Every structure is written in structure tokens, then in C-alpha cells.
């Protein structure tokens with residue numbers, strides 16, 4: 001097996017693919033005049049921003065990458081931000097991607113999730129902290145509370161591409177625990193360290209991921225409550241599934257913005273969601289800052305590299321015999337996992 005360093009170098013080596021499959025990380029990002037359009041070292045940690053989190057203020061922008069993948073372009077350019085490690089003081093690069101685009105122009109069912117995850121992996125990312133605005137399905141989860149979920153129920157409708165393994169390349173990966181427990185522990189500890197400073201955190205939770213873009217009916221909302229749902233959103237899936245397939249440790253941080261439509265209070269609407277997001281933006285920023293500080297410590301090196309997932313897809317994705325492989329899918333997967341399917 002190739003070491004991560006060798007694999008990274010390998011994955012940046014130009015290869016003989018149709019033009020559409022080549023990486024293009026040199027196109028200038030129009031609104032970032034003067035900012036670099038390439039970045040030479042692997043970036044291991046990424047933040048995916050959701051509703052109301054289109055950027056990460058307070059970090060230094062050092063590059064903006066336009067990455068093209070075999071699954072198309074990601075939702076937004078990938079910003080490379082610099083974060084000083086609290087232990088060494090050495091700057092650590094952090095990737096930031098805005099799930100709904102730079103102007104919230106991409107609906108939940110239109111998010112190019114495969115391109116997003118493939119692009120992040122291609123620049124070396126192995127750890128993702130993803131933000132999501134959620135409806136609360138439980139009285140005790142109040143608007144502006146944070147939840148670090150540990151389970152998901154899939155209520156998307158099969159219209160979103162949800163796997164890298166198709167078209168003559170079959171792969172099956174474990175998803176019993178849809179989030180990464182090692183990463184979750186770090187995230188929870190950081191959230192608790194901010195308690196008393198306006199942050200309220202729930203350590204566990206079941207996310208119902210619905211299709212949207214319309215919100216739920218009252219009958220659906222009550223059904224999800226009867227299933228034990230804690231919160232509801234439209235974006236945990238297939239993002240978490242694709243992160244697992246791409247061997248990346250993934251944890252979502254949810255922020256409650258409403259009580260959906262099961263509660264006595266006003267039904268969810270966009271103004272309500274955005275109002276709570278805006279009002280709690282500073283807490284969200286402090287929360288992510290604390291997580292990045294912690295992840296930047298050398299003691300978390302193995303976790304950040306997701307060593308426990310490294311190489312997993314070599315076995316999980318090798319069920320299809322070489323002679324039966326779909327050539328196009330094989331090429332795409334070779335782009336994503338250089339050296340795995342040679």
C-alpha cells in the first residue's frame with residue numbers, strides 16, 4: 001500500500017484522462033483578486049459550511065482552489081485558510097467549502113455531493129467537520145442549541161447521487177455508525193468547553209435527513225418524533241455516506257433554528273432559520289475555532305489523517321473482478337483512489 005504522502009504526490013500527478021477528468025486548480029477565483037489559486041501541500045482538515053455559514057470569518061485566506069473532479073465541480077471554490085496550531089504555533093491549512101454555493105444558490109437536492117467530497121479528498125483532506133441548520137424534534141433541544149449527532153435516518157428519496165461505486169464497480173462500506181466517533185469525542189469536548197459562554201450542547205442525537213426543499217408536513221414531523229428523531233435537516237445525506245466511502249472521518253455539528261411544525265410555536269420558515277443562524281453566528285464561529293485549535297494539536301495527528309479508515313475501500317471496493325469492471329467508473333475511482341484499482 002502507498003503511504004499517504006506518496007499517495008498524495010501520486011494523486012497530483014497528471015494522468016491520461018479525458019479532459020473532463022483532469023484536475024484544474026489554477027483557474028482564478030474571480031472575487032479573490034491577488035489570492036493564490038493553487039496550494040502545494042496536502043490539506044488534511046476541512047469545514048463544510050451550510051445554511052448561513054458561507055465563509056469562515058477570522059481566518060487568513062491563503063488560496064482559493066477551483067477543483068474539477070470526474071463528478072463535476074464542487075458547490076464552491078475551496079478556500080484554503082490558515083490556522084495557527086495552538087501547540088507549535090505553526091500555521092495549519094484548513095479547507096472550507098460552502099455546501100449551498102457562495103450565495104446559497106444550490107438547493108439541498110442539487111448539491112454536487114460527489115464532487116464536493118472527491119474534491120476535498122483530492123487535496124488531501126481526511127477529516128471533515130460539517131455544519132448544518134436543523135429543525136428540533138424535541139422540546140429540550142431549543143433554537144440555537146448545538147447537537148453533535150450520532151445517528152441518521154435516511155428520508156431522502158433516491159434522487160440524489162449517493163455513491164462513488166456504480167456502473168460496473170461495486171463497493172459496500174459499513175455505515176452502522178454514520179459519524180466518526182473519534183472525531184465526535186473531540187468536537188463534543190470543544191463544545192462543552194464553551195458551555196457557560198452561551199453555548200448549549202447536546203452530545204448525541206438522531207438526525208432525520210429529509211428530501212426537501214419543502215419542509216415536512218405536521219404528520220411527518222410527528223412520525224419522526226415517534227421514531228425518536230432529535231433534529232431534522234436536508235443535508236446530512238448523502239454527504240456522510242460519501243465521506244465514509246472516501247475514507248474521510250466526518251462529523252456534523254447541528255444548530256437548531258426552529259421546532260419544525262410539530263410544536264405549539266410558529267411553524268418553521270426561512271426567516272426564522274436565518275434569524276437564529278445570524279444571532280448565533282458568533283457561537284458557531286467560536287465552536288469551530290475551538291475544534292480547529294484542538295485538531296491542530298499533534299496528539300490528534302492519527303485521527304486527523306483518519307488512519308483507521310485508510311485503505312478501507314481497497315477491500316470494500318474490490319468485489320468486482322477486473323474483467324467485469326465498467327471502464328468509465330474504473331477510471332473515476334482510480335482518480336479518487338490512486339493505486340487502489342490498478
Ligand SMILES: CSC[C@H]1O[C@H](OP(=O)(O)O)[C@H](O)[C@@H]1O
Nearest residue numbers: 050051108132133233234235273
Ligand atoms: C434554509 S432552511 C433548510 C436548509 O437548511 C439546512 O441547510 P444546511 O444543512 O446546509 O445547513 C437544511 O439542511 C436545508 O438545506
Ligand SMILES: Nc1ncnc2[nH]cnc12
Nearest residue numbers: 133134135232233260268
Ligand atoms: N425544520 C427543518 N426541516 C428541515 N431542514 C431544516 N433546516 C432547518 N430547519 C429545518
